[in-house]
Amino acid sequence: TWQQSTSVRARFDEGLGELRAYQPTGVVATSWGMRMRMIDVTLDMVREKPLLGHGLGSWLTQWRQRTQGGGQLLEAQMTPHNEYLLITEQAGLVGLAVWLAGLATFLATAWRAGRAGEAALMVFVALAWSALFSVAIRDAKFAMSLLTLAGLAVAAAVRHPD
Numbered sequence: 001t002w003q004q005s006t007s008v009r010a011r012f013d014e015g016l017g018e019l020r021a022y023q024p025t026g027v028v029a030t031s032w033g034m035r036m037r038m039i040d041v042t043l044d045m046v047r048e049k050p051l052l053g054h055g056l057g058s059w060l061t062q063w064r065q066r067t068q069g070g071g072q073l074l075e076a077q078m079t080p081h082n083e084y085l086l087i088t089e090q091a092g093l094v095g096l097a098v099w100l101a102g103l104a105t106f107l108a109t110a111w112r113a114g115r116a117g118e119a120a121l122m123v124f125v126a127l128a129w130s131a132l133f134s135v136a137i138r139d140a141k142f143a144m145s146l147l148t149l150a151g152l153a154v155a156a157a158v159r160h161p162d
Helices: 006-020 031-048 059-066 083-112 114-130 140-159
Strands: none
Touching: 006 031, 031 059, 031 083, 059 083, 083 114, 083 140, 114 140
């Protein structure tokens, strides 16, 4: 799809250029470079405590300790912009497994509901996909709308299965 849009194609080209120029240390001032640094630093946090994580709410404290000298834009980040990384840093692989099991359960419930579950299936796919690029459960802009839609769609699918 991005090949059909000049502006989207230009944004991807810009991002790929930012990734090629990315340095794992020092000041980061590009959007995709910041995302790479967030991934790098957060994965370092996960490697330290992979099973149970650093604890709920720990990402910001860990982030601030590790990003000194990375530039004001980088240091000001409040989340890793990836729900899966945030959960894994805070609750470890155990927490990630619980999150994935919950997503899988809701996806399976929506799938089994047939046509009545199509709305729920779409919402949970959107939630799972958006979680790759944002903290879709923590961020009120995403979480409130997606979880409300998900709840309504699941309720409709369970109440009126095909």
